[in-house]
Amino acid sequence: MEVLTQPFPKAPDPQPVQKVLVIVSKGTLEDVYAGLIMANGALMEGMEAKMFFTFFGLEAIRKDRQDHLHTATVGNPAFMQKLPTMVAGLPGFEAFASTMMRKEMDKLDIPPVSEFMEMIVAGGGEIYGCKLAVDMFKIEEDEFIDDLAGVITVGDMYALAAGDATQIIFI
């Protein structure tokens, strides 16, 4: 019987992630920021980053809406646990809470969505919209940010993720 002197050969070093494709399908403040922070963080680490906004995520690439995103105060059990849902649903409450949250973020040097996207594009990141969702919501091209790299199909989106060291992140 052959005796293995090294029964467990050393695993090769894992290949580092070289590219991320971040898909943002939601339009809440926290979901959009999660996507932006991960894409920007990838660029800061020297990776490539692409972003694909679909469905309610399209709110984040609409010029007049991107800096006014809300966080849900109703139907969000993690938001101020002791606050009664009836109160959280009062008119204006969600807007107020969202403004407060944006202020807190600014203190941590987290930029508004528009500025964050400018940073990502400056770092070589690319931002795309989903064609199907754009058609469905009937959004005109001039409503989108000037930095938008294109409105593309899901097939085009997968092409953006080409490479064997790419990670796709869905939010």
Place this chain on the structure above:
Amino acid sequence: MTLTIDSVPVEVNDEGYFLRPEQWTLDMAHEMARSVGIELTEKHIEILHYLRNRYFEDTPLTLRRVGKSGLVTIKEFYGLFPGGPLKVSSRIAGIPKPASCV
């Protein structure tokens, strides 16, 4: 661990960041930059000093703050220090890796 940069032994962590930023000299910066394919220009050096000044003032460094410093735009910063501007420039500036997500 100890690394010899510009013939001086320097204490660095396992990612190559200085453990004692006061050991840093500009000659070391030139040598470290060359090892990652960067030839330091006046602009690079201005940025290195900016980063070191912020570090010694205990101001947390973020990409956004560098972009607002008036020294460089974020796009230029990426161009000057390819491969992750804030981390590459901080290593060359002899300061710890900024613990920043933005």
